[in-house]
Amino acid sequence: MKNPLLTLVLLAAASAHAAEHEVKMLDIGADKEPMVFEPAVLKIAPGDTVTFLPTTRGHNVESKLVPDGAEAFKSELDEKYSVKLDKEGVYIYVCPPHSMMNMVGVIQVGEATNMDAVNSRLPKLEKRAMSNKGRLSKYIEQLKGDSADKPAEATATENKPAAATTTESQPASGDNKATAK
């Protein structure tokens, strides 16, 4: 028999690493954008939890793209909803009642392991939006930008953080052709 106390201590240590993040569901964002998740772009570590808050009413959240092996998620309308994200990669979610207004958000967990899938789904996901067009693409660009100049690790400047490798595939030319490897 193992020492149960030790097990408890180890569990506590493991869960201490996981951070909690909150995303508000809003009719109007801080920047006056209508129907937004805030923050709409999140970068978190594997095992972190994201809680969606029904700050204003009439919203919920449903994943549209998750990394391979990750579970899709969906909340009820006006529900406070938490999801723990273990699998690395980019997650894209929408607010179903406002998907036509492009109420979307992205979460990158660890490394962006599934950018090929993201890039190939992006046009279709954008197409459903009747207003706020291009918002999702902008968020994805923001993700790439963040990983390129992550100040926390980059300050040392001696060696590029591993995160930089994912952005190497020319973000400049944008969406016309995602020259697959």
Ligand SMILES: [Cu+2]
């Ligand atoms: Cu909504």
